[in-house]
Amino acid sequence: MSDAPFVARDRAWHPPALSPAYRTSVSRSPRHAPISFPQTLSETTGPVFGHDLPGPRDNDLIHNFAAPGAAAIGPRIIVHGRVTEETGRPVPGALLEVWQANAGGRYRHRKEGYIAPLDPNFGGCGRVITDADGAYHLRTVQPGAYPWPNGGNDWRPAHIHFSVFGSGFGQRLITQMYFEGDPLIWRCPILQAIPSEAAVKTLIATLDMRASVPMDCLAYRFDIVLRGRRQTLFENRMEGG
Amino acid sequence: MSGAADRPADLKESPSQTAGPYVHIGCLPNHAGLGGPWAEDLGARPFADDAPGTRVVVTGCLLDGTGTPLRDAMVEIWQADAAGRYAGGGAAGFARRASDAETGLWRLETIKPGAVPGPDGRIQAPHLTLWIVARGINLGLHTRMYFPDETAANAADPVLGRIEQTARARTLVAEARGDGVYHFDIHLQGEKETVFFDV
Numbered sequence: 001m002s003d004a005p006f007v008a009r010d011r012a013w014h015p016p017a018l019s020p021a022y023r024t025s026v027s028r029s030p031r032h033a034p035i036s037f038p039q040t041l042s043e044t045t046g047p048v049f050g051h052d053l054p055g056p057r058d059n060d061l062i063h064n065f066a067a068p069g070a071a072a073i074g075p076r077i078i079v080h081g082r083v084t085e086e087t088g089r090p091v092p093g094a095l096l097e098v099w100q101a102n103a104g105g106r107y108r109h110r111k112e113g114y115i116a117p118l119d120p121n122f123g124g125c126g127r128v129i130t131d132a133d134g135a136y137h138l139r140t141v142q143p144g145a146y147p148w149p150n151g152g153n154d155w156r157p158a159h160i161h162f163s164v165f166g167s168g169f170g171q172r173l174i175t176q177m178y179f180e181g182d183p184l185i186w187r188c189p190i191l192q193a194i195p196s197e198a199a200v201k202t203l204i205a206t207l208d209m210r211a212s213v214p215m216d217c218l219a220y221r222f223d224i225v226l227r228g229r230r231q232t233l234f235e236n237r238m239e240g241g
Numbered sequence: 242m243s244g245a246a247d248r249p250a251d252l253k254e255s256p257s258q259t260a261g262p263y264v265h266i267g268c269l270p271n272h273a274g275l276g277g278p279w280a281e282d283l284g285a286r287p288f289a290d291d292a293p294g295t296r297v298v299v300t301g302c303l304l305d306g307t308g309t310p311l312r313d314a315m316v317e318i319w320q321a322d323a324a325g326r327y328a329g330g331g332a333a334g335f336a337r338r339a340s341d342a343e344t345g346l347w348r349l350e351t352i353k354p355g356a357v358p359g360p361d362g363r364i365q366a367p368h369l370t371l372w373i374v375a376r377g378i379n380l381g382l383h384t385r386m387y388f389p390d391e392t393a394a395n396a397a398d399p400v401l402g403r404i405e406q407t408a409r410a411r412t413l414v415a416e417a418r419g420d421g422v423y424h425f426d427i428h429l430q431g432e433k434e435t436v437f438f439d440v
């Protein structure tokens with residue numbers, strides 16, 4: 001595993017810390033500029049989780065909290081894709097953790113009070129590790145949109161939260177996946193905090209009929225990109241010569 | 242759309258989105274009370290019980306610009322072992338904690354890391370690297386915690402040395418509470434705003 005430093009993060013591509021239309025960011029956004037320094041082992045290394053970490057049903061949210069013989073309610077979908085670095089190099093062994101609301105838009109959480117009912121057979125979380133090509137797949141139910149206290153009538157577009165570990169702590173990323181065609185995408189203050197439309201579109205999963213299973217489930221494709229490591233061409237040549 | 246196959250991929254990092262109010266469901270499901278299939282949450286114990294080193298306890302709170310503790314945050318810790326080595330190919334030295342739902346406090350039992358090699362042959366003072374996510378935080382925040390009883394090592398630390406305003410550098414040094422307990426408050430905003438890094 002390489003300990004080469006990561007390419008500098010393009011912070012203008014990410015949503016700024018202070019995004020006033022997302023009201024909670026107002027009191028939780030640092031006001032000083034972050035300080036940069038040459039990366040050290042503390043940033044270029046990170047925890048590595050083995051392929052034996054996820055259990056056999058960890059990537060199947062339809063069943064991983066369901067009673068024996070039961071299944072979660074909602075539109076059945078496969079979510080799949082690849083994790084690569086910005087260079088296009090696949091990231092094998094990346095741990096992805098996902099969480100989401102149920103098909104009615106309700107999270108299983110003690111502080112969640114939305115009137116949509118809980119599904120006794122749906123927990124709403126799972127995890128998967130990417131294979132040698134950086135590929136992953138999950139099975140779940142399509143989450144519902146839900147209202148949230150921000151403006152007077154804000155609704156989150158349907159989404160799945162993704163937490164991603166690459167090969168170094170400096171790559172650590174949490175993001176959200178959205179669904180192609182959802183009109184709420186363009187009304188969401190959290191999503192619209194991302195400065196460019198091009199960046200927003202990279203978080204929208206596309207319907208993928210080829211990966212769907214007839215008479216069983218639809219499929220959506222969602223690729224994830226992590227920061228790339230710098231190439232150390234000069235040092236390689238020194239060693240080679 | 243032409244030429245994509247001719248040149249190496251030039252992709253952009255996936256844009257970050259807030260972890261939201263329910264990050265504990267996905268990352269600390271046992272803590273969140275979901276029950277479910279897992280014996281314990283990821284990062285529950287940073288080191289094996291028999292790992293060598295000095296046992297320490299780190300506690301802390303995250304405070305917003307009004308001084309109110311965050312009670313829905315997640316803190317991740319990445320640290321070297323007592324000899325200053327990072328796990329190669331494993332997860333030793335990684336921990337995850339949730340802000341308490343009532344008080345906002347988090348608490349970590351770990352071992353004190355050793356000094357870690359830095360750039361240009363310099364040595365970094367013992368430190369924990371922290372990554373913080375929560376509702377209202379659009380991009381995870383990187384910071385570090387240093388130990389107050391390492392005055393000489395801290396003074397020579399290359400990262401602390403990057404911080405021009407020395408008063409701000411002090412925001413990265415924990416408070417000793419005796420018996421191996423260190424307390425580290427992180428202020429997201431305000432006069433005592435903690436130094437965050439663009440790593």
Ligand SMILES: [Fe+2]
Nearest residue numbers: 101159161261
């Ligand atoms: Fe959500």
